[in-house]
Amino acid sequence: MKFNSQQATRALILISFSIFLFNLHYTGEINKFINPKYDHLSQSAAIIFLLLFLIQITRVWSSAPVHTYSDCKKSQCCSLGHTHEHGDTPFTTKKLISCAMIVFPLLTGFLLPAKVLDASIANKKGAMITLSGSGNPDSENGEDSRLHNKHINKGTATGEQNVEEPGDDLTTGSENEMRSEEYDKLMMALENSEVIKLNDRIYSSFFEEISTDVNKYKGRKIELTGFVYKEEGFNGNQLVISRFLITHCVADAGIIGFLSEFRDASRLKKDSWINAEGIIGVTTYKGALLPYIKVTNWQEIAEPKKPYLYPITIRHS
Amino acid sequence: MFRMIRSNLLDLTGIAAISAVLLLLSIISSISGTFQLPSSILNLNTIFLSILIESLPFVLIGVLIAGLIQIFVTEEHIRLWLPKNKYLAVTMSCIIGALFPACECGIVPIVRRLVEKGVPVAAGIGFMLTGPLINPIVIASTYMAFGNDIKMAASRMGMGFLIALIAAFSVSLLFKQNQLKPSLLSASHHHSSPLKSSFLDKLWSMLLHSIDEFFDMGKYLIAGAFLAAFVQTYMSAGSLLNIGGGIASSTLVMMGLAFVLSLCSEADAFIGASFSSIFPATPILGFLIFGPMMDLKNTIMMASVFSFKFVISVLAIVICTVFTILMLTYSIL
Structure with missing residues (x-):
């Protein structure tokens, strides 16, 4: 059993997106962003994120060697290393940047208040x-x-x-x-x-x-x-x-x-x-x-x- | 025993993750009141998040379908249907692309495998051009983004298909060889057929693939949404109109924007629509048609697969075709 920190980060990001969306709907803040007509669409996005999170946590603890071949085999694109990232390969600056980019909207979303356009x-x-x-x-x-x-x-x-x-x-x-x-x-x-x-x-x-x-x-x-x-x-x-x-x-x-x-x-x-x-x-x-x-x-x-x-x-x- | 620990561990991991986020959330919300940022930053942030929130459902549906296709449909299926005649094959590939709901993020590797297996390179390009542009999700999101108006969605699909056909035929006239980088031909490792695995296994790897796909393109989506929000907050309509005063130059401006933003075709309709108070329909169509066909991210991916000369030629062909067709239709309409 090996703890995979990158996969754990991804799981955290997925659940954060889900909580972010659910929270917006719960507080009603969502309508500072979108037309209420499309509320159900964004609710389903929150549910999909939750689902993906539940799937992702199975990858956090891997009993096999770090690079699972079965993932790679079916994705058809791992021969193009940079085009598809499974989160198993060693950590690099490039990854840190792409991770930071995905976390960015979550941070600003939780930290900064939604503003009514002026x-x-x-x-x-x-x-x-x-x-x-x-x-x-x-x-x-x-x-x-x-x-x-x-x-x-x-x-x-x-x-x-x-x-x-x-x-x-x-x-x-x-x-x-x-x-x-x-x-x-x-x-x-x-x-x-x-x-x-x-x-x-x-x-x-x-x-x-x-x-x-x-x-x-x-x-x-x-x-x-x-x-x-x-x-x-x-x-x-x-x-x-x-x-x-x-x-x-x-x-x-x-x-x-x-x-x-x-x-x-x-x-x-x-x-x-x-x-x-x-x-x-x-x-x-x-x-x-x-x-x-x-x-x-x-x-x-x-x-x-x-x-x-x-x-x-x-x-x- | 081991299994039990493992499954409990998963539960615990999940609970730990959720509580970590909730804890962080409560800390953040208690300190968030202390921030005093200029209102333009808050405007920027609100617009940025709204674009993101609006496009996320479509992106998620997109990655799920992409995962589904990557796992359940093999290139063999598509190749079997492809006719032997070159021109028929190009037309066919454009139609298959139109039926195949791919995202431009995932389509380059597929095109590469197709070409590697003997599909004419022009047919591959035709498939690559129509795949991300014409599919049910893009139609639905375009329809909704433009206030439930079928006109934009219809012109996007119709003209997009015509442009893809012309561009793919031009490629077939100019290039005969497969144009793959020589290093890739020998060095590529072939995966064994995944047919052996069970349905559940496949479903599982499809979902895992969707997660990877989300993280892959999430960053491009976020960058695009942020850039679009930035433009909206700080660039005034007047200066945008100055760049694109005439119909030709504003179409080029929007095509350039689509290229740089590298948006996912499932979500770009919303961003295209946000420019509709500034530009008339033709430049917006330039944005909506050119963006899914070619963009910065896609071109970089292509350059890693095909020869540089080929990528630049395809780029030039697509730019010329999109622009010419749009100008022609504008003068007719």
């Missing part, structure tokens, strides 16, 4: 570029990218609003079939309600709808929540009441929000959360038409428990 990330993502859809100087490109963005951000819900020209009946027709009745009802509420209340669930759909046809919603009352984002070139009374839309994980976060105007805007620090009421207007930003909110009433609030938005998935019925 205005600086919005800035890096080119918030106003994406909001005004004029990111690409080439007009052909711009259109492509805009169309594409909407596909990404809104998933299946986008179909209808994707159509830039109302005359494009073909696309509208096919996309209409995908919409569920509930979604229709929600969109009807947007058309008819006295005050447009943007709750987390419908935020992105309504945002998309309003942005697509700004003039239709001009003059309507709106109520929304978001964090303060400011960019160079804004006037003192301007800010964006913004939210992050997470399709999958925070790496794919897209920023959505309304350019807003009110006298006290300069007093508000970026990243502070506000609840605001106002009236929708139309403005141009660097040549692009976009909605803006003339805020009539606002208050500062604490960061909500669920800071992110998730796109609506529409059941195919």
